[in-house]
Amino acid sequence: MSAVVVMLSGLASGQGKTSVTAALALAVRARGRRVVVFKLGPDFIDPMVLERASGGPVFNLDDRMVGLAESRHRVVQAAAQADLVLIEGAMGLYDGPPSSASLARALGVPVVVLVDAGSMAQTFGAVVHGLASYGAARGEPVTVLGAVANRVASAGHAAMLLESLPPGCPLLAAVPRVATTLPERHLGLSSEAVAQVDEALQALAQAMQTPPNSDCIDRLLALPAWQPPAASGDAVWPAPPATLAGRRIAVARDAAFRFIYPANLACLEAMGASIEFFSPLNDEPVPASAHALWLPGGYPELFAEQLAAAGQWRASVQAWVAEGRPVLAECGGMMALADGLTLVNGQRHAMAGVLVGEVRMQTRLAALGVQTMQPGAQTEALHPAMRGHTFHFSTMSTPLQPTGQCQRLDGSAGEPWWRFGPTGKGVASYFHAYFPSSPMHTAALLGAAP
Template sequence: MAAGCGARVVLVAAMASGQGKTTVTAALARRLVRAGKRVRVFKCGPDFIDPMLLERACGAPVHNLDLWMVGAEECRRRLGEAAREADAILVEGVMGLYDGAPSAADLAREFGIPVLAVLDASAMAQTAGAVAQGLRDYGPVQMAGVVANRVASAGHAAMVKASLRDIPLIGSLPRQDKRLPKRHLGLVVPGEVEEVEQMLDSLADQIEFDDAAWNALPLLAPLPEQPAPADRPLAGRTIAIARDASFIFVYPANAELLQQLGARLVYFAPLDDEPVPADADAVYLPGGYPELHGPALEKATRWRDSIRDAHAHGLPIVAECGGMMAIADGLTDKQGQRWQMAGLLQGEVVMQPRLAGLGMHAMPTAQGELRGHTFHYSTMRSDLVPQAHTVKQRDGAQGEAVFRIGALTASYFHGYFPSNPAAVAAMFLGAPR
């Protein structure tokens, strides 16, 4: 296929979480790459971990798509850009096909993307046809076909195929002896999994794939390249971003936007006791897993001193979720062990056995709402009075506390920066928020 002619595209969905959407998406991506295709992968909804694995599978950054958080026009732009650069586009859904508002099905219908349904066939055979037809007709959605996951044999796959009637079986994948381990926020970081490349290659080897059915899918038309934004309010400013195993949750679109706004990005590793870079004009502390690195963060005295010094000198600091946890007075992990944190934000973080916050939220600012999400297993106990609260997208109820102290903005809220570039520029400039 010539570059710029368009791309085959499917939304990989399922009836529920746990059916194997990420495994199948990764297997398809790696298989198509090994066949010489240029592959782009997207992830529905807010997610950091799955995109890391999918990036390893396809070799390109994985962006998020969501009609509310990202917005329909930005989703359209990103899909059109991918169609200009790639031969194949895979969009991994979230939860069940119709779960959420907006759902993965809503996204598929908005852009005319056919759905590739992943069915966990390990405990069913002919019933797979009823499930596939229900997924197709309930919305309805355009059904590209089915991938039967965790099949026991070729005969098992044949029974599933016969049950689908007018829906093609595009692929099947056997049960896996090795699975990516889980963590309370999802799949572990791919860099922590030994032989992840071999696992991806093995998945690509094992997936049975109907090339003719794939090639029969329609092409998504590309969009012409868009000019870069003319407004660059962060021009000449250097933003230091914490990046190590404790600070890993950054939307690729967030870093892109900061650069589009004119910022120069530099990175430092608090876990290695690296201080805030001396040339930084602002600091971004993204989320991650500080609760797994309490001893190292407690010993990182240069880092802790430097972030307090940066705040004292008026540097804008944006601390999201794990970033906020790391600048509290202390963090108590799930084993009950307390670790000293940076002590910039008065309060104690305590890990909880159950989910403490989940969902789409919007943060109010002087420039309008900044959209994003929250997902955490800890609570912040503080006598500080929040300057604002996020608003839950689902019902408009009060959400996460937002602390604003000087040029510091700290919250459990993860912002999706392209949803309000002006608000993001104001935060990193230390302007009224």
């Protein structure tokens, strides 16, 4: 094990964790060194930017949806092939559960604290000191290596921030404001945002390699190599059974259907499946050679007019469902199969019309959190529930009776899910499934025999 492993966390959301983590990754690559990046929690959007910077897939880690054992395994794998492993935390350091602090402790990973210092001076040191000492005061210490100040106005400002820090807590970087910023979070990496993302990341990475930050990367790479906790060992993570061997899975992937965990694709391939991507937005039909269809989440509401006009796509999915073939439609994928989608401005667009119901967008969050799902009686008795999460701003109104109900972690009722189509092989829900949590349920959802 030779890699340095560091978590970047901080005061709250909106401090610039994704920007700075991505800039660090790009700067490390510019040195010719190997970097792997992870994201804490069930997030689809930040990993798009982090992948752009790191040049590799960005897997999620946490102790609820992913599970602590798999999270440890993935970091062990990454540490064996990289010089630096960066983990971007979620929200503030102690926000949760799960919190960035709790995962850092469980993985034995030190933390670099990031604070947006754009509107503060000496209070920066007080905030960093509080974040560093709060865990110890509660009997749950976190190892803080140092601090990064974001949106620093000048060299004089950086000097004040450095002077304010408590002894033993270095200022690893003072990241200046840059003219180009990352696009709004909900845009993710849509085609129109790629140029802006690349420009912003290059500017930030350059800032990480010029005074006063010239030695930041060297200081990180000079840290002691990570030693995995004894509980994780070097055990090989069990490969899933090859229950999808020989099956081709059609997967919608474009700007409207972009919420895909890399771990889900890796799980399907490890189970023996081949994956065939297609784009409903480009009016591509469901690949006729596929055995099952997966419609992941995304932003169909941003492209509702284009989806409504995609006649070839709509006809192909209508024929697919009419033939009783397997479909897994998650959140945005489910929205695209409904009769209609009404935007917040009241404009309605016809969708594929294979799932009876109407979807309506709203400005407030409808549901958020990790949940579990038992897809059916055939697999329920033999295998644990599938884990996943939900996050959506729309509601689904349908006369269909739910086939089942997901559960929140406190045991209360979560998202409903429905079977549809003449054979009941279509499954739709707002629930985003994390396939590695239950490969057997995954296979069943995609039409393979349990």
